[in-house]
Amino acid sequence: xxxxxxxxxxxxxxxxxxxxxxxxxxxxxxxxxxxxxxxxxxxxxxxxxxxxxxxxxxxxxxxxxxxxxxxxxxxxxxxxxxxxxxxxxxxxxxxxxxxxxxxxxxxxxxxxxxxxxxxxxxxxxxxxxxxxxxxxxxxxxxxxxxxxxxxxxxxxxxxxxxxxxxxxxxxxxxxxxxxxxxxxxxxxxxxxxxxxxxxxxxxxxxxxxxxxxxxxxxxxxxxxxxxxxxxxxxxxxxxxxxxxxxxxxxxxxxxxxxxxxxxxxxxxxxxxxxxxxxxxxxxxxxxxxxxxxxxxxxxxxxxxxxx
Amino acid sequence: xxxxxxxxxxxxxxxxxxxxxxxxxxxxxxxxxxxxxxxxxxxxxxxxxxxxxxxxxxxxxxxxxxxxxxxxxxxxxxxxxxxxxxxxxxxxxxxxxxxxxxxxxxxxxxxxxxxxxxxxxxxxxxxxxxxxxxxxxxxxxxxxxxxxxxxxxxxxxxxxxxxxxxxxxxxxxxxxxxxxxxxxxxxxxxxxxxxxxxxxxxxxxxxxxxxxxxxxxxxxxxxxxxxxxxxxxxxxxxxxxxxxxxxxxxxxxxxxxxxxxxxxxxxxxxxxxxxxxxxxxxxxxxxxxxxxxxxxxxxxxxxxxxxxxxxxxxxxxxxxxxxxxxxxxxxxxxxxxxxxxxxxxxxxxxxxxxxxxxxxxxxxxxxxxxxxxxxxxxxxxxxxxxxxxxxxxxxxxxxxxxxxxxxxxxxxxxxxxxxxxxxxxxxxxxxxxxxxxxxxxxxxxxxxxxxxxxxxxxxxxxxxxxxxxxxxxxxxxxxxxxxxxxxxxxxxxxxxxxxxxxxxxxxxxxxxxxxxxxxxxxxxxxxxxxxxxxxxxxx
Numbered sequence: 001x002x003x004x005x006x007x008x009x010x011x012x013x014x015x016x017x018x019x020x021x022x023x024x025x026x027x028x029x030x031x032x033x034x035x036x037x038x039x040x041x042x043x044x045x046x047x048x049x050x051x052x053x054x055x056x057x058x059x060x061x062x063x064x065x066x067x068x069x070x071x072x073x074x075x076x077x078x079x080x081x082x083x084x085x086x087x088x089x090x091x092x093x094x095x096x097x098x099x100x101x102x103x104x105x106x107x108x109x110x111x112x113x114x115x116x117x118x119x120x121x122x123x124x125x126x127x128x129x130x131x132x133x134x135x136x137x138x139x140x141x142x143x144x145x146x147x148x149x150x151x152x153x154x155x156x157x158x159x160x161x162x163x164x165x166x167x168x169x170x171x172x173x174x175x176x177x178x179x180x181x182x183x184x185x186x187x188x189x190x191x192x193x194x195x196x197x198x199x200x201x202x203x204x205x206x207x208x209x210x211x212x213x214x215x216x217x218x219x220x221x222x223x224x225x226x227x228x229x230x231x232x233x234x235x236x237x238x239x240x241x242x243x244x245x246x247x248x249x250x251x252x253x254x255x256x257x258x259x260x261x262x263x264x265x266x267x268x269x270x271x272x273x274x275x276x277x278x279x280x281x282x283x284x285x286x287x288x289x290x291x292x293x294x295x296x297x298x299x300x301x302x303x304x305x306x307x
Numbered sequence: 308x309x310x311x312x313x314x315x316x317x318x319x320x321x322x323x324x325x326x327x328x329x330x331x332x333x334x335x336x337x338x339x340x341x342x343x344x345x346x347x348x349x350x351x352x353x354x355x356x357x358x359x360x361x362x363x364x365x366x367x368x369x370x371x372x373x374x375x376x377x378x379x380x381x382x383x384x385x386x387x388x389x390x391x392x393x394x395x396x397x398x399x400x401x402x403x404x405x406x407x408x409x410x411x412x413x414x415x416x417x418x419x420x421x422x423x424x425x426x427x428x429x430x431x432x433x434x435x436x437x438x439x440x441x442x443x444x445x446x447x448x449x450x451x452x453x454x455x456x457x458x459x460x461x462x463x464x465x466x467x468x469x470x471x472x473x474x475x476x477x478x479x480x481x482x483x484x485x486x487x488x489x490x491x492x493x494x495x496x497x498x499x500x501x502x503x504x505x506x507x508x509x510x511x512x513x514x515x516x517x518x519x520x521x522x523x524x525x526x527x528x529x530x531x532x533x534x535x536x537x538x539x540x541x542x543x544x545x546x547x548x549x550x551x552x553x554x555x556x557x558x559x560x561x562x563x564x565x566x567x568x569x570x571x572x573x574x575x576x577x578x579x580x581x582x583x584x585x586x587x588x589x590x591x592x593x594x595x596x597x598x599x600x601x602x603x604x605x606x607x608x609x610x611x612x613x614x615x616x617x618x619x620x621x622x623x624x625x626x627x628x629x630x631x632x633x634x635x636x637x638x639x640x641x642x643x644x645x646x647x648x649x650x651x652x653x654x655x656x657x658x659x660x661x662x663x664x665x666x667x668x669x670x671x672x673x674x675x676x677x678x679x680x681x682x683x684x685x686x687x688x689x690x691x692x693x694x695x696x697x698x699x700x701x702x703x704x705x706x707x708x709x710x711x712x713x714x715x716x717x718x719x720x721x722x723x724x725x726x727x728x729x730x731x732x733x734x735x736x737x738x739x740x741x742x743x744x745x746x747x748x749x750x751x752x753x754x755x756x757x758x759x760x761x762x763x764x765x766x767x768x769x770x771x772x773x774x775x776x777x778x779x780x781x782x783x784x785x786x787x788x789x790x791x792x793x794x795x796x797x798x799x800x801x802x803x804x805x806x807x808x809x810x811x812x813x814x815x816x817x818x819x820x821x822x823x824x825x826x827x828x829x830x831x832x833x834x835x836x837x838x839x840x841x842x843x844x845x846x
Contacts, residue, residue, distance in 0.1 A: 032726025036733055040725075041742075042364055042441045043755055043766045051436055084357040086498055086514075094513055153557050165557040166549050166564075168516045255549040257515035265354075268725050 001298075005291065012287040019283045020276055024066050027272055034058060034270040038083055056082040069276055078280070079273035081266075088277035091262060096281065098168070099258040102181065102251070103243035105174050109182025110189055110239060115232075117186065118193025123220070125198065133190065140187025149180040149253040167254030177254040181247055185239045192235055196228035203227070229300050237293035245282045345542035347825065347839055350555040352569035354515045354548050359497020360480055361433055364441040366745065366835055369479040370568070371518055371546055373836050375416075376482025376503030379407055379426070380473055381530055382747060384832055385592075385646035386789055388473050389532045392421065392483060392504065402468040402787045405476075409459045413528045415485035416508045423461035427453035428486035430463065445751065446475030448784075468785030470792065474748035479836065504528070506539040506840050518546040533829070533841055540827070540843045559584065565825050565844065566837070570818035572633040578820045587819040590644050592833035593745035594752050595637040595814035596703065600739060600807075603770040606687055607738040611670030612716070613807035617656045618663035619714045620707055626813045629702045633818070637811035639800045640756055644832065647749050647796025655804050663714040672715070680715035688717040689738035692731045695722055700741060703812065707739075733764045740768055742809070747833040749796045750783040757803055771808045 035053040053059055057068070072079055078088035121133035156176060157165040167177040200206065201224060209219045248260035259278060266274035297304045355365035360372035380388040380396070393407040413421035433440045433447050440447075449466040456462050465472070475481050488502035496502075501509045506529070507520035521543040529536035547564060549555040552571045558564045570578060570586065578586040600607040600616065607613055622636035638653035672680040672687055680687040689711070693700050701722060708718040718739065723731065732740050746752050754761065758780050761767035779799045786792040803809065817834030827841035 030726065031730050033730070036729050037726055038439075039441070040364065040729065041766060043445060043761050045760075046764075048436075052439060055437075055439070084362075084498070085494060086357075091514065095515070098516070150553060153554060157563075158557050158560055161561060164563050165554050165561060166547060168513075168547070253551045253554055255516075255547065255551065255554055257513065261515060270726055 005295075008291050008294070009287075012284075015287065016280060016283045020070075020280055021066070023276060023279045024069070024272070027267075027270060027275055028062060030270075032270050034082055034272070037269055058082075065272075069273065073280075078277040081271050081274050083269055083271050088273045091274060092259070092277055092281055095257050095259045095262045098256055099244050099247065099251070099260065101174065102167075102177055102247060102256060102258070103240055105178035106182035106185065106243050106247075107236070107240050109178050110185035110243075111236065113182065113186035114189025115193055117190035119197060119220075119225075121190070122194045122197035122201070130194075134194070137187040137190040140183050140190075143184070145180060145184055146249050146253055148183060149177070149250055152176045152180055153253075165254075167256045173254075177247075177250050177256060180254070181243060181250045185243065189232070189235065189239070193228065193232055196231045197224055200224045200227045226300055230297060233293055233296050233300065237289045241282070241286045241289055244285060345844065346545060347541050347543075347566060347842060347844065348545045348547055348564040350549045350558055350564035350567035351546050352552075352555065352567075353550045357497055358501055358509070358512050358518065360482060360501075361429075361440050361443045361484070362438055362497060363480075367568075369442070370836055371520075372482060372501070372503070373479040373505070373838055374507040374520055374544060374840075375501055375505045375509055376479060376484065377413070377505050377528070377530070378479060378482050379476040381532055382474065382477035382831060382833070383532060385644065385747070388477060389530065391477070391530050392528075393476075396473075398473075398787055400787075402470040402472075402785055403465045404462055405472055406456065406460065406462045409461065410528055411459050413504050414525060415488070415504050416502045416523060417485050417488050419485055419487045421483065421504055422458050423453075423455040425483050425486050426461040426463075427455055428489065429481070429483045432484075432489065433481070442478075443480040445755075446478055446480050448472065448475065467781075470784055470787040471748040471750050474751070478747075507541075507544060510543070515548055517548060520544045520546075529840060535841070539840050541839060544839055559820060559822070562822055566819065566821040566828070568817075568819050568837070570820050572631045572818075574820075575631060575633045575818065583823045585821050585823055585825075587821070587828070587830060587837075588816045589819075589830050589832075589834035590642060591745055591815050591817045591835065592642055592644050592747045593743075594640050594756065594811075595634070595642055595743065596812045597637065597640065597742050598707070598739050598810040598812060599742050599756075599768045600809060601735055601737050601768060601770055602772075602808075603735050604690075604738055606682075606685060607689060609670065610807055611666050611672070612687065612689075615663040615666045615714060615716065616711065617804075617807055617810050618659045618666065619716065620710050620810055620812065621658045622812055623658065624710075625703060625706050629699060629706055630813055630815075634813040634815045637814045639811060640803060640809065641749055641752060641796070641800060642814045645747070645749050645752070647793045647800075649797040649800045651797075652800055652804055655801075660710075660713050667715060674715050678712070678715060679717045686717065687715060688719055690721060690736065691718050691739040692721045692723060692728055692737040693741055694725055694728045703741070732768050735764070735768070735770060737768070742768070743815075745833065745835055747831075749799075750780060753783065753796070753799050754780050757799070757808065769808050771803075771806070773802075773806065776802055776806075 034056055035049055035058065038052055057065060069079060080087050081091060117133045117137060121130040124130050153165045156162045163176050164173050167173045206219060206223055209223045245260050247258055248264055251258035251261050263275065263278045266278065351367055355363060355368050357363055358368060360368050378391045379393040380391045383389045392410055392413060394410055396405060396407045398405050409421060409423060415421065430447060430450060430453050432438050433443045434450050448469045448471065451464045451466045454462040482503055485502040488500060489496050492500050506523050506526045508523050510519040510521045512518050522539050522541060524538060526538045527536060549558060555567050556574055559567045578584050600613050602608050626632055626634045626636050639649060641648045667680055672682045675681045691704060693704050704720050708720060711718045731737055744752055744755060755766045757767060757771055757776050759772040759777050762770045762772055779795055779802065783792060783795045786795060819837055821828065824844050824846055826843050826845060829838045829841055830836065
């Protein structure tokens with residue numbers, strides 16, 4: 001087990017190196033000079049432009065620029081933003097805290113809503129409950145998140161006054177963004193839960209369990225759900241990664257700082273160190289999540305063992 | 308992706324309820340989370356690069372910083388200044404030396420006293436290449452050095468005349484900062500700490516989220532122009548960053564924030580008629596929205612084409628269609644409230660499509676089979692480069708495109724993300740591009756737009772090179788005497804209209820809105836800096 005974890009973590013290193021090289025090259029291939037972007041529409045002499053280019057380290061060979069970045073990583077030094085010279089780690093830290101809180105809250109919403117909707121519709125297959133639950137799921141999948149976010153603000157903030165419209169600060173500011181973000185994931189999840197549960201319900205061991213005389217609730221909890229969870233956990237894990245780094249729209253509408261927005265801004269400013277740091281972080285998150293998901297398989301299905 | 312055209316989406320989708328959300332007045336109910344009395348929450352329309360006002364390019368940072376620092380002088384009207392940290396000042400006749408006498412009772416937030424040395428350190432830091440100053444760098448102009456005459460007297464010297472320096476010194480960008488703190492915090496100054504002498508002190512800064520200021524309890528040096536000199540009335544100010552227009556307005560409706568900047572023109576009428584909100588509308592000083600026409604690239608190298616463009620654009624129609632008539636049609640590179648604005652310019656180039664057609668005919672541009680003009684083998688096609696945000700850019704560009712087509716000019720829109728856009732226009736691959744500029748000194752604005760030293764990749768993307776114009780701008784910078792300075796500014800405006808350098812489109816107001824409980828908000832005449840030193844919240 002431990003060996004498995006260590007091996008997986010070691011294997012993550014080439015993945016992250018590959019991701020960072022790819023991002024580094026892509027950023028340098030896209031046109032746009034960071035020094036020119038830095039000055040934007042401000043007046044500047046060619047000498048000053050050259051000086052800033054030098055300060056940004058852009059006049060050095062690409063390989064050296066990349067190696068400098070890599071060299072700092074073991075020391076936990078991701079470099080500094082070439083635009084405002086804040087340490088990349090600092091820039092990431094505040095955003096990660098905010099994004100992770102939101103992602104976790106959204107995952108809870110998605111999990112609770114997705115599971116109950118999916119289960120309800122699977123168990124009541126073919127009835128109006130099934131149709132209703134799947135209609136909600138369909139709405140969730142097809143609803144643009146900025147529209148949902150705006151509606152939530154309209155109803156719960158402007159009309160009812162239950163929650164603030166901006167989402168940074170106390171827990172009550174987390175509710176609306178978490179619901180907006182979680183609802184879309186819940187919809188995807190509900191459909192998956194429904195099909196997984198239906199599949200498991202047809203398995204012979206479910207018939208066995210029922211014929212043993214187990215109560216239906218126990219059959220569902222112990223035999224059906226636990227087996228259906230393998231597919232569900234995989235998707236939930238991936239969803240968490242998406243929720244963490246891909247919540248730009250939700251974060252913008254609800255005025256929350258976040259990793260996604262930091263990344264988008266850094267790309268349009270061509271702020272290489274920030275982009276590299278953020279991508280490295282996101283790659284790390286995905287690696288860890290995948291590992292946790294894989295480990296959970298062993299718990300959910302005793303047939304799976306890691307040794 | 309940083310701006311979501313929700314309103315556009317709602318309109319197109321025809322979702323009545325959604326549109327209602329964005330535009331209806333809603334009764335103000337008692338909110339459980341409404342803020343405590345004494346702290347003003349300010350809804351800011353976006354984040355910024357750094358809190359260091361010396362290094363930033365953002366007006367928003369100036370808005371925050373004005374509360375943390377004190378300027379040397381205050382601008383009370385175009386060309387008129389009142390004491391700030393400086394009680395009096397003298398300007399040498401050639402405008403190359405300014406001597407300031409400083410107040411002697413002022414202390415920085417870290418307890419160190421304000422002295423002439425602090426002014427010197429502040430200004431030297433602006434020109435230090437390591438600071439990478441931007442807006443402040445423009446404001447300080449041809450700075451040479453500061454001389455400490457005595458403990459409370461400082462003389463600022465310039466390499467060439469700088470009649471605009473008092474204007475710069477009144478801006479937050481040249482606000483005096485604590486040398487001790489700069490020394491102590493080094494690279495972290497402006498990121499986690501910022502120490503000035505102002506009525507408020509920096510408490511915390513969370514990037515992309517909020518900036519918290521608390522009252523400076525020792526403040527007794529309020530400028531004589533304000534109605535009190537002691538501490539500010541507010542306990543503190545929280546600048547909350549709310550980039551999405553609809554969310555910011557919703558937060559104002561629910562009193563989650565009490566003051567907002569950048570009110571969208573679509574909310575203008577509603578807020579103007581509101582019972583419990585107040586709309587502040589101050590004409591923004593500087594140069595409004597305009598079109599730069601690249602003279603280094605055909606066909607805008609042809610004077611006739613540029614003149615035709617000036618006549619072809621229906622500016623009143625544009626102000627009405629795109630800006631709901633909240634913006635006004637522009638006449639000159641300077642907004643009407645600027646020192647030296649020439650009202651004659653408004654009569655010079657009226658909207659006249661026939662005139663545009665005549666000019667093009669005379670210049671040999673003949674209408675081709677598809678309605679677009681040709682001359683020899685060249686089609687009259689203009690490459691227009693613009694950025695994806697703000698959305699209004701695209702609306703204005705579409706309007707211009709339609710107007711130009713009426714007279715046989717084909718305008719091709721190249722909408723690009725910021726890096727690609729800057730690449731194209733700095734290299735001069737454009738015929739047309741937008742410009743907008745805010746500032747309170749006419750010389751500075753004219754230099755940015757028209758001086759040949761800013762051509763060839765700089766801010767003068769007209770690539771307009773005129774020795775006479777350069778000379779006029781330099782004379783404006785060298786003339787402190789007001790009547791002659793005004794004459795020169797007027798001549799410069801007429802000159803650029805005769806040379807058909809740019810098309811002046813629309814002059815924007817600065818739009819702020821606040822809760823009716825907020826009183827005593829002061830905004831500078833240029834419209835950019837709301838100041839809350841006199842502000843109270845009354846319940």
